[in-house]
Amino acid sequence: MFVIRKFVLTALVGLTGFSVSAQKHYKVLAIGFYNCENFFDTIDDPAKDDIENTPSQEVFNQKTHNIATVFQKLGTDVTPDGPAIIGLAEVENDNVLKAVTSQPEIQNRHYQYVWYPTPDVRGISTAMLYNPKYFTVLGSRPVHVPLESLGQSRPTRDVLYVCGILAGDTVHVLVNHWPSKSGGEARSGPGRRLAAQVAKNVVDSITKKNPGAKILLMGDLNDNPTSDGVINVLHAKADRADVAATDIYNPWINMYRNGLGTESYRGEWNLIDQIMINGNFIKNTNNKWGYYKHEIFNRDFLKNKIGKDKGLPHRSYTINHVWDNGYSDHFPVVMYFTEAQ
DSSP, rough: OEEEEEEGGGGGGGHHHOOOOOEEEEEEEEEEEEEEEEOOOSOOOTTTSSSSGGGOOOHHHHHHHHHHHHHHHHHTOTTTTSSSSEEEEOOOOOHHHHHHHHSSTHHHHHGGEEOOOOOOOOOOEEEEEEEETTEEEEEEEEEEOGGGGOOOOOOOOEHHHEEEEEEEEEEEEEEEOOOOTTOOOHHHHHHHHHHHHHHHHHHHHHHHHTTOOOOEEEOOSSSSSSSSSSIIIIIIIIGGOOOOOTTTTTTTTHHHHTTTOOOEEEEEEOOOEEEEEHHHHOOOTTOOEEEEEEEEOGGGGGGGSSTTTEEEOOOOTTTTTTBBBBSSSSSEEEEEEEOOO
């Protein structure tokens, strides 16, 4: 059922706590997140402001193929089965989810999905794909982010909460897409802090009931790992040694400080796509799935090859919203977990 990899045990000292040199088999799982950049179907929804993003059938077919290609390759350097779970942002509805999961590139993984209609006025929402070979859904719900409490009339995306069994380990997943920076930091920042607080409330509720729960918090936060919402609301920590069982560990903080990113705006890299875990994935006292490593999946096929944007994500549409046969204006991120045989 699982992909087996061999690791030299001393290479995993930080994960296992052992200090002897030996070879041991480990099962490996990947968890991914991807902002799909305006992944809309061909049908204009009169209840949403989606007409600008409604593609032709030809463009939709190519976009669907491109996104499926990303899913096909994501994480397969470490586990050939690809991600057990992929959190998504900027998908319109279940039409696009049905289309992408049926693509030949990933059809044999039999991905299923969790999705709820979005309050977002443009019609973009979060979703979660999962491989039923590895993950079984126990329950799910959308969690409202009440921007109206800040006097804002334009709603944002819900936080998607999913609980399930990940290859024998109960996990809780929160998929986020926090409000954009439209209007500047002073105007938009409170909305992202509120979204962070909504997510933190869910995390606290879970850990209050079960301090041993394992929690994944992922998404396009429209904020870097050093932002107020991540540091001061989620209280995310950059160093594993500082992370208690119920704390939140954010390995992307140090990556961002080293100049890496998933999205570029006006020549500056931002690392707004993140996967965080609570300390129970670090402590791993139940000897199930423990944190191994993480990466920005910035492979060459996802990059512009020429021009002023060389090396940046090859986006689906140009800045003038002309189809460019790309993938997304974001790179995916992926995190790996291991379990000893």
